[in-house]
Amino acid sequence: MTSDVGRHPFGRDTGGATARATMDDVARLRILRSAEPADPRTQAVEALHAAGRGDEQAFARFYDLVAPTVFGTVLRVVRNRSFAEEITQEVFVELWRLAPRYDSERGSPTTWAATIAHRRAVDRVRSEESARARDDRHARDVPAERDEVAEAVTEHAAAEYDRARVAKALEQLTDVQREAVTLAYYGGHTYREVASLLDTPEGTVKTRIRDGLIKLRDYLEVPA
Amino acid sequence: MSDDVHHLAAAYTLDALDPDERAMFEAHLDDCERCRVEVAEFGEVAGSLAGAAATTPPPAMRDRVLAEIAETRQDRPTVRHLAETRRRPRSAMLLATAAAIVGLIAGAAIALVAFDRTSDSEVVLSAPDAITMPLDGAEGSVRVVWSSELGRAVVLGDGLPDPGADRVYELWSIGDDGPVPAGLFSPDDGRVQTVFDLDPNATTPAAWGITNEPDGGSPAPTGDILYFAEV
Ligand SMILES: [Zn+2]
Numbered sequence: 001m002t003s004d005v006g007r008h009p010f011g012r013d014t015g016g017a018t019a020r021a022t023m024d025d026v027a028r029l030r031i032l033r034s035a036e037p038a039d040p041r042t043q044a045v046e047a048l049h050a051a052g053r054g055d056e057q058a059f060a061r062f063y064d065l066v067a068p069t070v071f072g073t074v075l076r077v078v079r080n081r082s083f084a085e086e087i088t089q090e091v092f093v094e095l096w097r098l099a100p101r102y103d104s105e106r107g108s109p110t111t112w113a114a115t116i117a118h119r120r121a122v123d124r125v126r127s128e129e130s131a132r133a134r135d136d137r138h139a140r141d142v143p144a145e146r147d148e149v150a151e152a153v154t155e156h157a158a159a160e161y162d163r164a165r166v167a168k169a170l171e172q173l174t175d176v177q178r179e180a181v182t183l184a185y186y187g188g189h190t191y192r193e194v195a196s197l198l199d200t201p202e203g204t205v206k207t208r209i210r211d212g213l214i215k216l217r218d219y220l221e222v223p224a
Numbered sequence: 225m226s227d228d229v230h231h232l233a234a235a236y237t238l239d240a241l242d243p244d245e246r247a248m249f250e251a252h253l254d255d256c257e258r259c260r261v262e263v264a265e266f267g268e269v270a271g272s273l274a275g276a277a278a279t280t281p282p283p284a285m286r287d288r289v290l291a292e293i294a295e296t297r298q299d300r301p302t303v304r305h306l307a308e309t310r311r312r313p314r315s316a317m318l319l320a321t322a323a324a325i326v327g328l329i330a331g332a333a334i335a336l337v338a339f340d341r342t343s344d345s346e347v348v349l350s351a352p353d354a355i356t357m358p359l360d361g362a363e364g365s366v367r368v369v370w371s372s373e374l375g376r377a378v379v380l381g382d383g384l385p386d387p388g389a390d391r392v393y394e395l396w397s398i399g400d401d402g403p404v405p406a407g408l409f410s411p412d413d414g415r416v417q418t419v420f421d422l423d424p425n426a427t428t429p430a431a432w433g434i435t436n437e438p439d440g441g442s443p444a445p446t447g448d449i450l451y452f453a454e455v
Contacts, residue, residue: 089292092293185270216272
């Protein structure tokens with residue numbers, strides 16, 4: 001019983017030598033599996049993959065990484081805290097449900113979560129449109145300028161970096177491009193609504209949104 | 225019109241299309257590689273816009289979310305998704321054939337069903353496909369009994385040394401992707417009989433191992449393999 005623990009359980013490349021797994025093997029294994037301290041995106045990918053296998057604790061880690069982005073995006077669009085909380089809760093349940101289908105080659109976990117959150121917020125607002133008199137002034141603010149809904153803006157360093165970077169990117173746009181993009185994204189308006197708000201032809205607004213996003217993409221150096 | 229459609233990628237990414245246009249554009253996306261690429265790129269831009277709006281949610285929301293997801297069944301992974309996530313870590317071999325992929329889906333589906341049952345170790349021990357593996361080790365005796373159909377394993381042990389203060393034993397299912405944590409246990413007076421749910425996405429174990437780990441376990445083994453068997 002004691003004599004032959006011997007086969008190397010991990011190493012495919014040690015030729016079935018006699019040693020047991022040692023700390024060295026484990027270290028090597030860790031490099032292979034990149035379990036060493038990872039950047040936030042890698043951490044989020046790992047947490048989300050584990051959550052996709054039903055790991056609730058991993059989902060809690062994923063929540064901690066993306067909740068400010070999700071909540072902030074929803075709050076921007078719906079402009080009402082308790083409504084935003086309700087929608088954020090729904091969004092996270094949806095993220096949990098969809099986690100097994102997340103594909104890291106299609107985008108970062110934050111982008112994935114933000115896409116689902118924004119879509120959900122916009123759809124909920126539009127479905128309740130008639131019940132709500134929406135005040136569109138806030139939507140025109142660039143995110144770096146805090147308005148009353150953004151008063152609780154997170155102090156997280158990464159968020160601060162994002163804000164500065166995006167504010168700079170938005171500066172590259174013409175005023176009318178920036179207005180069209182922010183009314184659409186933060187305001188949650190369709191391009192038709194934006195056109196009527198600005199009393200501008202729909203085709204012109206469509207073009208401003210497109211040209212604006214191309215500039216943002218190029219400035220933010222989104223890899224193709 | 226056809227050129228117009230391509231130009232909707234930006235507005236689509238910002239959720240700025242009417243429902244009809246959105247549906248039309250999504251149908252178009254199935255056929256247009258160029259627009260799929262644009263939507264992915266603009267999606268990262270939108271992700272940055274979202275990140276810039278980050279706002280700390282109320283602290284109580286975390287518990288509410290975690291309570292609700294604990295009661296919520298997840299969607300199954302798609303075949304394509306499984307193939308891709310499995311390929312990336314290492315073994316393309318295992319997935320080389322469609323048959324292998326179908327096998328994985330079937331295994332994952334069965335394991336998900338098993339999660340819903342409150343099954344105990346007896347069920348695993350009497351499973352028609354149960355395999356018993358005695359593990360080699362220095363002290364005492366340990367067996368792993370494992371049913372791939374149930375997606376569960378039982379550790380049975382006798383005469384095991386106490387793992388030490390603030391230490392536990394950790395069971396590893398060792399497949400193509402390396403050791404995957406299968407569960408933690410502490411013997412009671414040297415004895416153990418504990419059932420574990422296996423990770424449905426882990427590759428079929430080629431071996432089982434047990435290490436001694438700090439309380440709470442480790443994501444990867446930090447010590448020698450104390451008990452070990454190849455399947
Ligand atoms: Zn197209």
